[in-house]
Amino acid sequence: MTAPMADNPIFAVAAKAQALRAQGANVITLAAGEPQAATSTVVVEAAVDAVRDPAMHHYGAAQGDPALRAIVADAISGNTHLAWEAEDIQIALGAKHALFLALQTLIEAGDEVLVALPGWPGHTEVVTAAGGTAVPVATDEGFRFSVQALEHCRTSHTRAVILSSPGNPTGAVHPAAHLRRIAHWAQRHGIWIISDDIYRAFDYTGTYQSLLRVAPQLRDRTVVVGGVSKEHAMTGWRIGWLAAPQDVIASARLHVSRTITHVPTVNQRAALAALGDTATPARAASDYRRRRALIVEELNAIDGIDCPLPDGGMFAFPDVSALLRDRGWTSSADLAAWLLDTAHLAVVPGEAFNAPGRIRVCFAVDDDTLITAIERLRTALAPTQHAMTAPQMEVAR
Numbered sequence: 001m002t003a004p005m006a007d008n009p010i011f012a013v014a015a016k017a018q019a020l021r022a023q024g025a026n027v028i029t030l031a032a033g034e035p036q037a038a039t040s041t042v043v044v045e046a047a048v049d050a051v052r053d054p055a056m057h058h059y060g061a062a063q064g065d066p067a068l069r070a071i072v073a074d075a076i077s078g079n080t081h082l083a084w085e086a087e088d089i090q091i092a093l094g095a096k097h098a099l100f101l102a103l104q105t106l107i108e109a110g111d112e113v114l115v116a117l118p119g120w121p122g123h124t125e126v127v128t129a130a131g132g133t134a135v136p137v138a139t140d141e142g143f144r145f146s147v148q149a150l151e152h153c154r155t156s157h158t159r160a161v162i163l164s165s166p167g168n169p170t171g172a173v174h175p176a177a178h179l180r181r182i183a184h185w186a187q188r189h190g191i192w193i194i195s196d197d198i199y200r201a202f203d204y205t206g207t208y209q210s211l212l213r214v215a216p217q218l219r220d221r222t223v224v225v226g227g228v229s230k231e232h233a234m235t236g237w238r239i240g241w242l243a244a245p246q247d248v249i250a251s252a253r254l255h256v257s258r259t260i261t262h263v264p265t266v267n268q269r270a271a272l273a274a275l276g277d278t279a280t281p282a283r284a285a286s287d288y289r290r291r292r293a294l295i296v297e298e299l300n301a302i303d304g305i306d307c308p309l310p311d312g313g314m315f316a317f318p319d320v321s322a323l324l325r326d327r328g329w330t331s332s333a334d335l336a337a338w339l340l341d342t343a344h345l346a347v348v349p350g351e352a353f354n355a356p357g358r359i360r361v362c363f364a365v366d367d368d369t370l371i372t373a374i375e376r377l378r379t380a381l382a383p384t385q386h387a388m389t390a391p392q393m394e395v396a397r
């Protein structure tokens, strides 16, 4: 048996917050990488109808419901301006599973996959789970890949790069010019691009472009990954997909058939309803844009915190290194632990993303939660507070 993989550090924060809640603490979490909102009624009703439909009670197709694949293909056609058909799509148990399905096809033991640094730990995890080695590539000051940095990390074993735009935790969006340069580099070296489009709907500057819209010539070397988790507040429903050349889809289908048989039918019906609902992601994007402005302004008002305005996604990713120095903390894990214990506020320490001087703060929560969280932050980090020795603070709510 191979050695067990370390658990995702983001889940560790969530578990500690959960434990405090179980002891009766009123914990607010800005740590989860998911929308706090409930799934829309349209989707829930469709799922209830599906549960009542006997056709949903039996085995389905390994590749996924043809109707769901068709609507996914339409959406990706619209996004990439290329023609995609239902046969080009494999339905997966969430985008993470879709990433895994792509990687288990593309890589063999010893192959390397380039991932962003700082970046989402899940990318490293799926590469490892598929038997490869994730190689972190330092991103530029805007948290984007540069061709120089990619080239610096390229070896004869480099097989693919995972490009997530907007990204997690940085919110970085790769504009068309960047994508063009990366595409040119990948094409020159025969490197696959896995385009993780899970945060596609959350683009606040209008700079998002799909890789294949900019570089259609890469279609036979690109896997597009997406899902309903973030756009439709459906993280628990576990529906994602990949769109890829036929041999990748055939291999993914075989893997699904040999392991999970297929993705649950009822959940696929729910995702089908979600994809017919464009209002929900549009409303979420508009709410998040407002909340992003609020949290970034508030974070920047705290001494020792420097927070860039993210172009996309659901997270603020401030530099807290000056605050750590002022307070005598050695890492942002100390700050995160202190905030959780003292202010009952959960954020993810930057160490989870290989960025020790930062924290990740999710703003995909409702206005009341965000405002209360801000009050707690302000109080906890007011200049008169002294870290570690600070008394338990009273929180308003």
Ligand SMILES: Cc1ncc(COP(=O)(O)O)c(C=O)c1O
Pocket (backbone or CB within 6 Å): 033, 093, 094, 095, 096, 097, 120, 122, 164, 167, 168, 196, 198, 227, 228, 229, 230, 235, 238, 239, 240
């Ligand atoms: C960049 C990125 N890709 C993929 C995923 C996984 O999405 P899903 O919940 O659909 O598996 C996440 C979840 O946090 C993510 O941040």
